[in-house]
Amino acid sequence: MRRKVKVSPNRNFFSRSKLMSSTSSFFQMGQLAADKHVRYILMAEKEKEGIESVVMDHLRMNGAYWGLTTLDLLEKLGTVSEDEVVSWVMTCQHESGGFAGNTGHDPHVLYTLSAVQILALFDKLNILDVEKVSNVAGLQNKDGSFAGDMWGEIDTRRLLTTLLAANLDGGFGCTPGAESHAGQIFCCVGALAITGNLHHVDKDKLGWWLCERQVESGGLNGRPKKLPDVCYSWWVLSSLIMIDRVHWIDKAKLVKFILDSQDLDNGGISDRPNDAVDIFHTYFGIAGLSLLEYPGVKAIDPAYALPVDVINRIIFTK
Numbered sequence: 001m002r003r004k005v006k007v008s009p010n011r012n013f014f015s016r017s018k019l020m021s022s023t024s025s026f027f028q029m030g031q032l033a034a035d036k037h038v039r040y041i042l043m044a045e046k047e048k049e050g051i052e053s054v055v056m057d058h059l060r061m062n063g064a065y066w067g068l069t070t071l072d073l074l075e076k077l078g079t080v081s082e083d084e085v086v087s088w089v090m091t092c093q094h095e096s097g098g099f100a101g102n103t104g105h106d107p108h109v110l111y112t113l114s115a116v117q118i119l120a121l122f123d124k125l126n127i128l129d130v131e132k133v134s135n136v137a138g139l140q141n142k143d144g145s146f147a148g149d150m151w152g153e154i155d156t157r158r159l160l161t162t163l164l165a166a167n168l169d170g171g172f173g174c175t176p177g178a179e180s181h182a183g184q185i186f187c188c189v190g191a192l193a194i195t196g197n198l199h200h201v202d203k204d205k206l207g208w209w210l211c212e213r214q215v216e217s218g219g220l221n222g223r224p225k226k227l228p229d230v231c232y233s234w235w236v237l238s239s240l241i242m243i244d245r246v247h248w249i250d251k252a253k254l255v256k257f258i259l260d261s262q263d264l265d266n267g268g269i270s271d272r273p274n275d276a277v278d279i280f281h282t283y284f285g286i287a288g289l290s291l292l293e294y295p296g297v298k299a300i301d302p303a304y305a306l307p308v309d310v311i312n313r314i315i316f317t318k
Contacts, residue, residue: 218253
C-alpha cells in the first residue's frame with residue numbers, strides 16, 4: 001500500500017504515484033539490513049578516538065544530521081538522547097547566529113542548515129532565535145549567490161536560488177559556466193522548487209542529462225564517465241522527482257545497487273559494493289531507498305531532505 005503524504009500547494013512535484021510497485025518486487029532484489037545499520041550508526045556516534053571520528057571532527061554537525069535522519073527514516077530516532085543532541089547543537093551556535101560544524105569551530109551556512117534540520121527532527125525549532133539565525137541572509141551577494149562563511153567562498157551549495165549556473169546541457173554547475181554536476185543540480189533544483197520557480201527549468205533537457213547518469217550496474221554517477229556512487233542515489237533521484245522525470249530510470253536496478261553496497265555483517269552502506277562503509281553513504285543510501293518507497297523506510301521530502309512527516313509538522317502547524 002502506498003504511503004499518503006501531504007504536500008504544500010507550491011510543492012506538488014512530490015508525487016509518489018509513479019514510483020516502484022509492489023512490496024514483493026523489492027524483496028526479490030534483496031533486503032535492507034535496517035537493524036544492523038541502526039547499530040552501526042549508534043556505534044559510530046560513540047566512537048571518539050577512531051580515525052573517521054578525528055577526520056570528521058570539524059564537520060560533526062553534518063555527520064549528526066546524516067546519522068539522525070537515517071535513524072528517523074528507519075523509525076529509530078528514539079534510540080538517541082534528544083536532550084543531549086539538542087544541547088550539543090546549541091553549543092555550536094555563534095553570536096552571529098550561524099552554527100559551526102562542532103563546538104569551538106567557525107560557523108558556516110552548511111553547518112547552520114544541518115543544525116536547523118536536526119532541531120526540526122526533534123521538533124525543537126521553537127528554541128531558535130529566528131531573527132538571529134536569519135542573519136545568514138547577510139552572506140548573499142549582489143548576483144543572488146551566497147557565500148558559505150565570512151571568508152566569501154561562493155558555490156551553488158550555498159545559495160537560495162540563481163539561474164546563472166544553468167548550462168547548455170540542461171544541468172547546473174557550482175558557478176556560471178562550470179561543469180554540470182548532479183550534486184550542484186540538486187542544490188539548484190531544490191532551491192527553485194522551494195521558491196516556486198521550477199517553471200524556469202527545461203525539465204526534459206535536465207531530465208535526460210540526469211537519467212544518463214545511470215550505468216550498467218544500476219547505480220548513478222555524478223557526471224559522465226565517472227564511477228557510480230550510492231550518494232548519487234539521492235542527488236540524482238531527488239532532482240528527477242522534483243522535475244517529475246523519475247520514471248526515466250530503472251528504479252529496480254538502482255534499488256539492487258544500493259542493497260548490494262550494504263555491509264551485511266556489521267551494518268552501514270558504502271559508495272559502491274565491497275567498499276568500506278561510512279555514515280555519509282549510509283544516510284544517502286537509506287534516503288535513496290526512501291525516495292524509491294522501499295518498505296519500512298519513511299518517506300523523505302526531495303527538496304528539504306527531511307522526513308515528510310517532519311515537513312508536514314512544520315508546515316501544517318503554523
